Amino acid sequence: MKKLYDNVYEFTHPLIQHKITILRDKSTGTNEFRSVVEELGMLMGYEALADLPTEEIEIETPIETTKSPILSGRKLAIVPILRAGLGMVPGILALTPSAKVGHIGMYRDEDTHEPHEYFCKLPKPIEERTIVVTDPMLATGGSAVDAVNLIKEKGGRKIKFICIIGAPEGVEKFHKAHPDVELFIGHLDRELNENAYICPGLGDAGDRIFGTK
Ligand code: PRP
Ligand code: URA
Numbered sequence: 001m002k003k004l005y006d007n008v009y010e011f012t013h014p015l016i017q018h019k020i021t022i023l024r025d026k027s028t029g030t031n032e033f034r035s036v037v038e039e040l041g042m043l044m045g046y047e048a049l050a051d052l053p054t055e056e057i058e059i060e061t062p063i064e065t066t067k068s069p070i071l072s073g074r075k076l077a078i079v080p081i082l083r084a085g086l087g088m089v090p091g092i093l094a095l096t097p098s099a100k101v102g103h104i105g106m107y108r109d110e111d112t113h114e115p116h117e118y119f120c121k122l123p124k125p126i127e128e129r130t131i132v133v134t135d136p137m138l139a140t141g142g143s144a145v146d147a148v149n150l151i152k153e154k155g156g157r158k159i160k161f162i163c164i165i166g167a168p169e170g171v172e173k174f175h176k177a178h179p180d181v182e183l184f185i186g187h188l189d190r191e192l193n194e195n196a197y198i199c200p201g202l203g204d205a206g207d208r209i210f211g212t213k
Helices: 016-023 030-048 084-094 142-153 169-178 205-210
Strands: 002-005 008-010 054-060 064-073 077-082 103-108 115-121 130-134 158-166 184-186
Touching: 016 030, 016 158, 016 184, 030 084, 030 130, 030 158, 030 184, 030 205, 077 084, 077 142, 084 130, 084 205, 103 142, 115 142, 130 142, 142 158, 142 169, 158 169, 169 184
Parallel strands: 008 184, 077 103, 077 130, 130 158, 158 184
Antiparallel strands: 002 008, 054 064, 103 115
């Protein structure tokens, strides 16, 4: 993992890079696209959760009694930004099956590229949970910044944000707005185009995951 700024990391693992290449390829169909997004959720989630708190408990192995660590504290909250963030959830849930799942609905206006919120439901007590927000694309950063604003307004404190592809503009905007939030990026791309799509990017993540358009 490469540190871009304090709390901002870009993955360098060859498996992650390989899978991102599959997503970028326009000939990758919905079925494969969806499974690779899920796999990336797992690989990136595994790394992003490396600092989860643990506590030692006493257990009996078939040989003797010993102390061994388990995860401690409240169950994790995974919060996808709808729709595309949903695609990464099963991969993270495979790592932490007892996590709670919240949802934030945001869509980007096609002309202004401004985000609009249409849904928010978070597991309680949100202030006591480590929160992992997922969205494959961080473009202008508007949706990510607003989603985290919303989580903070509801009391969320310890927040991690995982995206598969980030644009420099969006990453900078997000880090400025939320320097306390750990941001994990699968790959930092070159730039945004005039329609605020990431270049080279992978197109519209939501449409490619759900087969719409
Ligand atoms: C996409 C993507 C992000 C957002 C990124 O969602 O999944 O949520 O755009 O763009 P931004 O950084 O400029 O805000 P979209 O609004 O297309 O909704 P969808 O996931 O329902 O397709
Ligand atoms: N949303 C996407 O799905 N893709 C982009 O490139 C930008 C925003």
